[in-house]
Amino acid sequence: MASETDKIFSEFKEHSVAEFFKKNRQMLGFSGKVRSLTTIVHEYVTNSLDACEEAGMLPDITVEIKELDKEKYWVRCSDNGPGIPQKHLGKALGMMLAGTKFHRYVQQRGQQGIGASGNTMFSQVTTGKPVKFESYYDKKKVAGELAVDFKQNRPVITNETVEETDGSRHGLVVEGEFAEVKYDRSSFSVFEYIKRTALVNPHAMIALVEPTGERLTFPRSIETIPPRPRQIRPHPLGIGTNDLMEFARAERESRKTSSFLQATFSRMSAAKTDELAQMCPEVDFEKSPKNLTWDDCEKITKAIHSDQVKWIAPETDAIVPIGQPQIEKSLQSILAPQFMAVTERKPKIYRGGVPFVVEAALAWGGNAGKKAVSGYNSDIMRFANRAPLLFDAGGCAITEAVKSVEWKRYGIKDFENEQITVLVNMSSVHVPYTGAGKQAIATEDEIMDEVKNAVMEAARDLQRYLHGVTRDRVRVERKKAIMRYVTQLAADLAELSGGKIKAEELEKKLLHLIENKYSNAIEEDDSGDGNIEEEISSQEEEVNE
Ligand SMILES: Nc1ncnc2c1ncn2[C@@H]1O[C@H](COP(=O)(O)OP(=O)(O)OP(=O)(O)O)[C@@H](O)[C@H]1O
Ligand SMILES: [Mg+2]
Structure with missing residues (x-):
């Protein structure tokens, strides 16, 4: 007789990663209509x-969006990149966890190999249709339609055509139909996403054709290509047991564990492997890395992280930040703020071995901040490797670090309601995202501290500026107050002189004196009474606390 338990296990089945993400599409960012688009x-x-x-x-990137039906849109994205070779096209756009970036330690926006195939999947599950592609690569145009076979996590290409070309055109075009999505211009929209992408990628020309037919072009503001991302080897201190297992499984060339360790990690010399071998006598460093067990990897990782082994610090020059002048130029062209401060900081390390660089900028006034019903709200623009992070702000290291700044110390009394934009970009060979949707950075201590320090550095400049603005305001107020009495005073003095001096002449002289006194507003120090002065001194007290 089959027991209840037997019945349960008769349902036991395997499923592919594509099936998993089909069922859990929110993990890839497909939740909510605007967000999905x-x-x-x-x-x-x-x-x-x-x-x-x-x-x-x-x-040169063009994104076109058309409305096909209620909550159903057509999206096309074309670029002038290298395109994709025919033999990799299927896997690149139709197989989950496949791509050129996952096993590399290089600063790029993509990491996992699920972005493009996730889109293909979303088109299929919401409209039942495949996506269409055109790849212009190496004097060939390959076009066709592509779907994911969810059971196998394999691409299915149909209607494929191949044409010879003269090679002058290169790049990739992907288009598809997607339902359960919506276009608008809200702060989580495609419009905002493209605007922010343009802000931190001043070397890119990005055009967006909205469903209304309106074409918005964000032109290049600089003509220099950022340095090519350089691949580095991971530092031993940045890895855990599981990472070591994965590297060992993926190893193709080294026959011995010792040579595998040297080939895979930076700062891992022959002497260091000997040191590790001595610390782990149970592990055979002569055996193939493929035969390393979890236990072996755990022992090696423990030895790597022990205080006995001294490591040279990780390489940091593979990280390419946006750069202070580029950020300033972009902020100027997109937000035209009254004031901005941009910090440039040195690379730092998190988890002991992963290098990263944080850039922070503050923009104040102009088009900074977010318009609210009454006045403005502050705006935190988060980026990782120059890609905007629009969602999941709550659990992100950047949001938490910015909010932990004591803004009052910097002359910002009510940060939430200030017309201010805080921009933070984290660049790294590995960004610790909190989910596969890549929208929030994990709250690692080193990252939080560095973001906070970078923002505070910019805030100090803003503080100096605001201090000057307040002083100027004092002078303007005082000048206005004095001006109110000039005509009367000139008339009274003229009368006192018994008509020897004309009132008009006196008035002219007085005006001249006042102009001189208040023209070089910022340099001079003024003293006197009044509410605004009190405001300044109370600010100074806060700052000097
Ligand atoms: N426009 C493109 N031009 C050239 N190659 C591309 C293009 N789009 C995708 N690819 C290739 O297809 C691969 C898969 O892309 P996909 O977006 O699925 O993953 P990824 O970018 O590697 O990582 P992530 O999942 O984090 O986005 C990429 O690694 C890249 O090799
Ligand atoms: Mg990608």
């Missing part, structure tokens, strides 16, 4: 930017 564009645009940068090309 932004996710689609985000995946295509980040791929285009990565591909152009890797190939050393200035990106």
Whole structure:
């Protein structure tokens, strides 16, 4: 007789990663209609930017969106990158966890190999249709339709055509139909996403054709291609047991564990492997890395992290930040603020071995901040490797670090309601995202501290500026007050002189005196009474606390 338990286990089945993400599409960012559309564009645009940068090309990207039906849209993204070779096209766009970036330690926007195939999946599950592609690569145009076989996590290509070309056109075009999505211009929209992408990628030309037919072009503000991302080897201190297992499984060349360790990690010399071998006598460093067990990897990782072994610090020059002048130029062209401060900081390390660089900028006044019903709200713009993070702000290291700044110390009394934009970009060979949707950075201590320090550095400049603005305001107020009495005073003095001096002449002289006194407003120090003065001194007290 079959027991209840037997019945349960008769249902036992395997499923592929594609089936998993089909069922859990929210993990890839496909939740909510506006967000889903932004996710689609985000995946295509980040791929285009990565591909152009890797190939050393200035990106020209066009995103077109048309409304087909209620909550059903057509999306097309085309770029002038290198395109994808025919033999990799299927896997690149239709197989989950496949791509050129996962096993590399290189600063790029994509990491996992699920972005493009996630879009293909979303098109299929919401409209039942495949996506269409055109790849212009190496004097060939390959076009066709592509779907994911969810059971196998394999691409299915149909209607494929191949044409010879003269090679003048290169790049990738992907288009598809997507339902359960919505276009608008809200702060989580494709529009905002593209605007922010343009802000931190001043070397890219990005055009967005909205469903209304309106074409918005964000032109390049600089003509220099950012340095190509350089691949580095991971530092031993940045890895855990599981990482070591994965590297060992993926190893193709080294026959011995000792040579595998030296080939895989930076700062791992022959002497260091000997040191580790001595510390782990139970592990055979002569055996193939493929035969390393979890136990072996755990012992090696423990030895790596022990205080006995001294490591040279990780390489940090593979990290390419946006750069202070580029951020200033972009902020100027997009937000035209009254004041901005941008910090440039040295690379730092998190988890003991992963290098990263934080850039922070503050923009105040102009078009900074977010318009609210009454006045403005502050705006925190988060970026990782120059890709905007629009969602999941709550659990992100950047939001938490910015909110932990004591803004009052910097002359910002009510940060939430100030017309201020805080921009933070974290660049790294590995960004510790909190989920596969890549929208929030994990709250690692080192990252939180560095973001906070970078923002505070910019805040100090803003504080100095605001101090000057307040002083100027005092002078303007005082000048206005004095001006109110000038005519009367001139008339009274003229009368006192018994008509010897004319009132008009006196008035002219007085005006001249006042102009002189208040023209060089900022340099001079003024003293006197009044509410505004009190305001300044109370601010100074806060700052000097
Ligand atoms: N526009 C493009 N031009 C050239 N190659 C591309 C383009 N789009 C995708 N690819 C290739 O397809 C692969 C898969 O892309 P996909 O977006 O699925 O993953 P990824 O970018 O590697 O990582 P992530 O899942 O984090 O986005 C990429 O690694 C890249 O090799
Ligand atoms: Mg990608």
